[in-house]
Amino acid sequence: MTANVFEQAPELTEIGAAIALSANANREYARLGLLDDLAAASTIPTELIYRDWRDARRVASLPVAKDNAYVDQFGAPYFGIHRADLQKTLSTAFGLENLHLGCRLVNIIEDGDSVVLEFANGRVERADIVVGADGVRSTVRRWITGSDDAIYSGTSAFRGIVPTENLPSLPDPHAIQFWMGPDAHLLHYAIGGTGELVNFFAVVETPKIWLPEGTIAEVHEDVPIASFRGWHPAVIEMIRAAASPLRWALFTVRPLLHWYRGRIVILGDAAHGMLPHHGQGANTSIEDAFTLAALLAESSSDDVQDTFARFQALRRTRTRKIQRSSRVTSSMLHLPDGPKAQARDAKVGRVRDDFAWIHGFDVQKSLEAVDRRATASAGAV
Amino acid sequence: MSRSEVTAQIADVLSNVSSIDPSEAVSEKSFAELDIDSMTMLEVVVAIEDRFGLLIPDDDWPRFTTIDDLALYIETATLTVS
Numbered sequence: 001m002t003a004n005v006f007e008q009a010p011e012l013t014e015i016g017a018a019i020a021l022s023a024n025a026n027r028e029y030a031r032l033g034l035l036d037d038l039a040a041a042s043t044i045p046t047e048l049i050y051r052d053w054r055d056a057r058r059v060a061s062l063p064v065a066k067d068n069a070y071v072d073q074f075g076a077p078y079f080g081i082h083r084a085d086l087q088k089t090l091s092t093a094f095g096l097e098n099l100h101l102g103c104r105l106v107n108i109i110e111d112g113d114s115v116v117l118e119f120a121n122g123r124v125e126r127a128d129i130v131v132g133a134d135g136v137r138s139t140v141r142r143w144i145t146g147s148d149d150a151i152y153s154g155t156s157a158f159r160g161i162v163p164t165e166n167l168p169s170l171p172d173p174h175a176i177q178f179w180m181g182p183d184a185h186l187l188h189y190a191i192g193g194t195g196e197l198v199n200f201f202a203v204v205e206t207p208k209i210w211l212p213e214g215t216i217a218e219v220h221e222d223v224p225i226a227s228f229r230g231w232h233p234a235v236i237e238m239i240r241a242a243a244s245p246l247r248w249a250l251f252t253v254r255p256l257l258h259w260y261r262g263r264i265v266i267l268g269d270a271a272h273g274m275l276p277h278h279g280q281g282a283n284t285s286i287e288d289a290f291t292l293a294a295l296l297a298e299s300s301s302d303d304v305q306d307t308f309a310r311f312q313a314l315r316r317t318r319t320r321k322i323q324r325s326s327r328v329t330s331s332m333l334h335l336p337d338g339p340k341a342q343a344r345d346a347k348v349g350r351v352r353d354d355f356a357w358i359h360g361f362d363v364q365k366s367l368e369a370v371d372r373r374a375t376a377s378a379g380a381v
Numbered sequence: 382m383s384r385s386e387v388t389a390q391i392a393d394v395l396s397n398v399s400s401i402d403p404s405e406a407v408s409e410k411s412f413a414e415l416d417i418d419s420m421t422m423l424e425v426v427v428a429i430e431d432r433f434g435l436l437i438p439d440d441d442w443p444r445f446t447t448i449d450d451l452a453l454y455i456e457t458a459t460l461t462v463s
Binding site for chain 2: 316324
């Protein structure tokens with residue numbers, strides 16, 4: 001089976017964006033033999049730390065790299081990596097000859113047993129099947145459902161990547177840390193082979209309504225810092241160091257009954273766009289991709305509908321759970337000081353066991369479980 | 382589809398998702414009494430959606446206390462659809 005990737009970006013460099021790869025994704029990359037290359041460009045967090053927004057008090061902490069705790073529990077590592085480094089590793093392994101940049105999809109036409117794709121640059125391609133992995137504002141999803149199913153969450157984020165050496169006030173710069181406060185939180189983790197950069201994501205509960213056309217809007221340069229007035233100096237220092245006057249709207253995708261139509265299927269954020277507070281948007285997309293690839297590898301072109309139905313059946317419940325849990329987490333991270341925040345603080349140290357079902361997930365085992373059920377039901381007949 | 386038919390379908394879904402004896406899944410039983418926590422409930426909801434071909438928004442399902450609450454919701458929604 002030959003796969004071609006069409007990407008709207010003209011080049012594979014995404015400035016100011018990093019990604020945390022958790023065990024559920026890295027387990028699959030290990031099976032492809034890519035883990036060493038990814039590790040070389042990544043930082044493994046020393047710990048997972050939750051801090052108070054104002055006094056930097058450690059509310060809870062759990063070892064990650066320390067004592068090899070994360071790998072011991074979940075069987076694969078946790079990486080902070082720049083998106084450009086991830087893309088470089090994946091595109092090198094995939095082969096550049098089938099990767100087509102600068103191709104923005106503008107039209108999809110079904111034509112018998114194939115699909116015609118028209119791109120803004122005039123290119124026209126024909127495919128046996130199409131997999132739309134085009135994000136929370138997906139064009140392919142709109143073709144499948146006939147509507148825009150993206151919903152603004154009422155939260156937005158400021159983000160940036162800052163040299164670690166520019167953050168002298170930051171305690172434990174190589175840990176992954178959540179600073180939790182009223183109506184906002186800041187998450188950061190180190191990236192790069194030696195943890196030389198810190199990537200942060202600062203979420204606020206404004207604006208209530210998102211009016212701009214796209215998902216990114218320019219703001220006055222004072223807005224990010226003003227949004228965190230009164231927070232610990234390390235938080236202010238980080239946001240100031242990034243000096244990024246951009247606000248990212250956080251959209252989700254309303255749950256869908258169907259992820260496919262005809263010979264076209266969607267996955268990742270296009271199918272189940274979620275808030276990023278479990279760090280699972282990309283990781284569940286990677287799970288989706290490995291699941292779909294495995295199902296397609298064992299199917300023929302005649303049973304595309306059946307393959308897509310099996311893919312959706314395997315993935316819809318899990319991604320819906322994480323999508324919902326991420327929304328609940330958003331509220332929990334933004335509690336004002338008081339009894340509710342104290343109750344949260346008392347149990348946040350259990351987070352890794354509470355969310356072991358996310359990180360411990362194994363795509364291959366989920367596929368084997370389906371095969372076993374199919375064999376058992378065939379035997380029953 | 383009648384309420385009793387919907388209830389039977391729910392009982393079947395519960396037995397698939399959570400190995401609950403269908404005879405236990407009677408109308409007045411609450412999901413709490415059947416040891417269905419919120420995560421298992423979401424599995425039930427997705428299975429119900431697939432079976433009835435209707436979408437149950439996340440904001441709706443936490444208000445289902447008993448099996449009959451869910452049956453009434455499905456009955457109403459499928460009437461609206463048809």
